[in-house]
Amino acid sequence: MSAHATLTAIEQEAEAFCRRRFTDAASYLGEKDAFCKRVRALVRKGRREIGVPEMLSFGAGRRTFAGRSFSVELRMPRARKAG
Numbered sequence: 001m002s003a004h005a006t007l008t009a010i011e012q013e014a015e016a017f018c019r020r021r022f023t024d025a026a027s028y029l030g031e032k033d034a035f036c037k038r039v040r041a042l043v044r045k046g047r048r049e050i051g052v053p054e055m056l057s058f059g060a061g062r063r064t065f066a067g068r069s070f071s072v073e074l075r076m077p078r079a080r081k082a083g
Helices: 003-019 025-050
Strands: 061-065 068-072
Antiparallel strands (some): 061 068
């Protein structure tokens, strides 16, 4: 399954859950727990398919990934000349 297909599956799960009508609190809680498990599993699958480790997504500094070392730098806008 591609990342696009995984995100579509998450969206479909959410839509299906929103359409459901519950008769009592016990059935709602059971369905909510099952829904949350399915969505968490799909999110984990999507992260694997995207392939970007969380630590590389944010923050500046020195990183090592797949045996390679590199530096993540912040880009700052150029300072304007005072004038």
